Amino acid sequence: MSERETPDDERPYECDLCDDRFATREELKDHVWEYHEMDGDVPP
Known part of the structure; x- marks a missing residue:
């Protein structure tokens, strides 16, 4: 691991x-928005 x-x-x-x-959770939402072009409505 680096x-x-x-x-x-x-x-x-x-x-x-x-x-x-x-x-x-915010990083996950940003990822979903940027890479999967979805709203980023991530469950808690």
């Missing part, structure tokens, strides 16, 4: 569309 990578246990928010993981 020093820039974050362990999965520190990224609890997983994208259902591509399985990428994020540290915050």
Whole structure:
């Protein structure tokens, strides 16, 4: 693991569309909006 990578246990928010993981819900919403062109209505 490179020093820039974050362990999965520190990224609890997983994208259902591509399985990428994020540290915050806001990062997940931004990802869904940018990469999947969806509204980003992410469940809590």
